[in-house]
Amino acid sequence: MVATLHVCTTCRRAGEVPEDEIRPGAALHAALEGLDCPEGLRIVPVECLSACTQGCSVALSAPGKWSYVYGRLGPADAATVLEGAALYAQSADGLVPWRARPEIFRKQSLARIPPQALTPEE
């Protein structure tokens, strides 16, 4: 099952950005697209992940797995984000062992959400 890395392309990175300049979120998305995409992952741009004060932000999700949101990112973090995303894509439930996670994934998690299937539907 393919994992999705949603990238907020409207993020201003907690600052005002002139209308005619590229947004930091769009720059992060471009940096990610400029690298080899890990197997089992797809990169999808999205307008606003509602983490505006903690931007730039990305979200990792996949059917049946925990979802994660990471923040305070910039284009220079692109390779590290993909490294962590590759481990997530390979994991069974989205829970990558703590020590295996890149430092960004250990220290810049904004939130995580359990999978839908963790508890039975009523």
Next chain:
Amino acid sequence: MVATLHVCTTCRRAGEVPEDEIRPGAALHAALEGLDCPEGLRIVPVECLSACTQGCSVALSAPGKWSYVYGRLGPADAATVLEGAALYAQSADGLVPWRARPEIFRKQSLARIPPQALTPEE
């Protein structure tokens, strides 16, 4: 399809809590359980939503809908959280009109994640 309100029961609300005292997250969960649960919603306790510096936190999710995480909550917010969660449960895609959302849901969103089905699987 039932929507899920995950409640972090281990939240310390950004403070140290003595081992023998009830955690603020557990108190929020108890306050939510003490109220009538809206139709189409279930409340599920979870250990850690990785939003520790912004606790107490809850997450709203449902198959095919946007997921949301809210933070900086306390037991006094329980009724308002359920009011917003009821609107979420009734919505088709998780997107409740801005003006209809309780103030907590407008101002204390930590992040949101698009539904799995928003973009086609490869």
